[in-house]
Amino acid sequence: MSRYSAFSLFKNALSGHKNWKRAWRAPEPQKKYDVIIIGGGGHGLATAYYLAKEHGITNVAVLEKGGLGSGNIGRNTTIIRSNYMLGANTRFYEHSMKLWEGLSNDLNYNMMFSQRGLINLAHTPGQMDAFSRRGNAMLMEGVDAELIDNQEVCRRVPGLYCGQNTRFPILGGLCQPRAGTARHDAVAWGYARGADQYGVDIIEHCEVIGFIKDGDTVTGVKTNRGEIFAPKIGVSVAGNTSTVMKLAGIDKLPIESHVLQAFVSEPLKPFLNTVVTYGAGHLYISQSDKGGLVFGGDLDGYNSYAQRGNLPIFEHVAAAAVTMFPVLSRLRLLRNWGGIMDMSMDGSPIICKGPLPGLYLNAGWCYGGFKATPAAGWCFAYTIAKDQPHPLNADFTLDRFYTGHELDEGGSGPYPGHQ
Amino acid sequence: MIINCPICGPREAAEYSYIGDATRVRPEADNIDLNSWSDYVHQRQNPRGNHHEHWQHSGACRSILCVTRDTLSHAISGVKLVGPYSEDTK
Ligand SMILES: Cc1cc2nc3c(=O)[nH]c(=O)nc-3n(C[C@H](O)[C@H](O)[C@H](O)COP(=O)(O)OP(=O)(O)OC[C@H]3O[C@@H](n4cnc5c(N)ncnc54)[C@H](O)[C@@H]3O)c2cc1C
């Protein structure tokens, strides 16, 4: 398999870019593998890559019901950060951040990872206090954090309205300088190519429609392309977690599926060189390399498996964007879409062995699973290979909801989306 | 999305607040089995298809409704009042 480099780009330019090889094969499924991963999103592909790279397990299939990247990995607003407060979350997301920092080199694929910083705005003294507490918690775990005042926010984000003549004036913010964005499609393609190079079979248009069980033990899957067996089967299907787990006989999980929308404006000249989030409502915004403003906000707010949302959220999000950046009021929207989120009851993820013998579960990513992609794959691969969690995901269990060990960052109780 | 409130008539969904899954059954107050409380608080069937869910018409009459809605198409096939004035308690 060829490496990508300036030289290969030059060589292929000479033949009019007509001779590039496929980035991954399109194999027929075999009867049996050592590990099957269900779901070819970012997490499933990263899991396969780290199974091969870190644990030498290469007889692996990734089964994807659609085309690669058609799920949330290709639908998100690409924000990457590790500014959490609870220890388990901070350590996990910081591990992810470190993997991001070396990922383009590791995969020989340009992730366009841009550490342009992220500023969470604060509008009340209470929020400033909460941010200083969170910032200190981050610093104690070795994560970068900076508390900045109104003037500094104003200096860093020129288009932002920083005056007093608004309902929620900006008092300051919490900045994580190492946070940023990456190219979401490249993450799927890079991990797919990386896993494929180790011999992993990536099987697209292969939908799991049932499980094969021996007593309680899961031994294989039924798909639209036949039965496939493996002693270890990892489920990593984001918003479809409940649907797929029902096929295995698991009727209830601490998860609800909700739709989250994303919006992209017509392209502008360079306008915003960092990521900003509004603190008196819910909005996050950044500018893509093509110039479009990429933004999103709250869930639509009711259970949904429809990959599209409704207008009230658009109105709400657009209003927040214009409150922050009055200069955007005449900007036109280019595109919007929705993705289905696996909202867990405490807002934190699940990466564990079980709930049935032979089965492993990676789920509950809420709206923050893109930034987690490298670490989720890394930890899920570890859990599958070693049959026990790594210390980094040891707290992300399914039974924490029974033992009182929920990881509720927002302290907001068991309501999906109230984080 | 339009929800047809039995009291106010058809109104857009933004007038309502979502409460969630209406099929959960709250354990009796003197039930001290922690697992059944955790089931009630955290565990969901999360169906892809018809879902019985509570909404409150918080922007108008404030009554609580049980809505049957398809989570895949968002189509609503039933709306019932719950509480003291509902059909069930008449
Ligand atoms: C609009 C939006 C904005 C977001 N913004 C951010 C952000 O800024 N930052 C951030 O960190 N996160 C963000 N997220 C969340 C993030 O995208 C997800 O948490 C993450 O992508 C989920 O993991 P994944 O990539 O593996 O999911 P997916 O890409 O959805 O992968 C799951 C795959 O499983 C497949 N599948 C399902 N059922 C089956 C079956 N029966 N058989 C075979 N395959 C099946 C699906 O087709 C899908 O491809 C956002 C999400 C959305 C929708």
Ligand SMILES: [Zn+2]
């Ligand atoms: Zn009403």
